[in-house]
Amino acid sequence: MDVLSEILQTLHLKASVFLHACFRGEWAVDTSGQRRATFHLVASGGCWLHMPDSEEPIPLAGDDLIVFPHDARHTISNSQYPVADDFPRNQLPDDSTGGPGVTLICGYFDFDRDSWNPLIEALPAVMIIRNDGITSIPFSHSLRHLLIHEIEAAQMGSRLVIDKLSEVLFINTIRHHLKSDSDVGFLAALADKKIGKVLSRIHETPAHTWSVERLAQVAGMSRSAFSGRFTQLVGLSPMHYLSRWRMSRAHNLFQSGDQSVAQVAELSGYQSEAAFAKAFKKQFGYGPGAARKAARHTQLKAGS
Incomplete structure (x- = not known):
């Protein structure tokens, strides 16, 4: 049982790109407050990410991908200094402005929020995939370049291709996060050999008359050790x-x-x-x- 695939299917994931623009001069983009997951792909140039809970701005470069699964407050701008509260945001760029440009692709990830989903709940406030040459997720770099190419080419059928590529972008971001160093949380539980096996069995046959004892047997652990390990990783008791x-x-x-x-x-x-x-x-x-x-x-x- 591929638990990750099953959980992703229940999300009814849909993605869309709503902005592709080249910004010059002084500018700021803020898509928070929409109650939707958002993403920003820096197609070219360099800019800065500002978040209220971060003491220092985060530098961004071409091909960097930033995902906000929980609609965290943020601003992306040309300046490393925080943007003033009264500075206009989300204004379409003025083509007459000179200087180096920063091309951004921004979009939404929409999914079912009515029911509980352990995957979405476990994701951090922000996920960043860098163009550092060491990303271990297959096709991650190529996927982002394919999305950029499809948007800039504007061919027939591009809208559907762009949306589907954006959906795969979300899945790849989660794969990237799965390979992080985190040792606690649902994603760590999926990667854990014994607890991951139990999660697979639960998702394969959820209607089975499971008990803590039976699940512990699947894990090959004692009841107390299994219950403690499961609760520590997942944040919930097995039952x-x-x-x-x-x-x-x-x-x-x-x-x-x-x-x-x-x-x-x-x-x-x-x-x-x-x-x-x-x-x-x-x-x-x-x-x-x-x-x-x-x-x-x-x-x-x-x-x-």
Whole structure:
């Protein structure tokens, strides 16, 4: 079971580019506050990233990719000094301004935020992939150059290609983060040989009658050692994680299929529809019937 692929599929990820421009002189770009994940790709030139929680500005160079999964406050500008509060932001560049330019590509990553997702929750406020020549993620450098080329070429069908390349860009960014030195968190749990095996089994058969003892056997660990290690890495107890993932998967089944509440309850490991409905409402604040009805309405609207 490729846990990462399954979790990414439940995100219903969609990406889009909304800005491709060359800035000169004094300028500032700030896309925070949109309640959306954003990214910035420096196609050429050099600039600076400013974040309220960072004491020092972060220098950026051509081919650097910056991703904000949680809509963290930030400003990208020409200056290494913080931008004044009253300085105009997000203004289209004036072509008459001379001097060296900085070309930026900016876009959004949209995904399902209604249900809990351990992957998104585990991502940091900002992820930066540098053009340092040592990035170990296959095709990372080539992918960014392909995106830049597709945007600048403006060929027929480019919009769809650009959006799809941007989606792959997000996945590659997560792969890059998986190879970081972090030893705690969900991504570290995926990389852990024993806990990763347990997560794979949970995601492969979430409806199975799992217990801490059975999961510990999968990991090849004692009950106490497994429970402690799982909780340390994931931030949730094994059974709490299982429960939350079952509910997230159930929510996704309502969105992407036409199963009845009883069918989804069974697929989620519940023998009682009433118990399933109670657990579902506790996590989402509304019942499975309402979720199924809303999903059907969305599907019918999309098909009309």
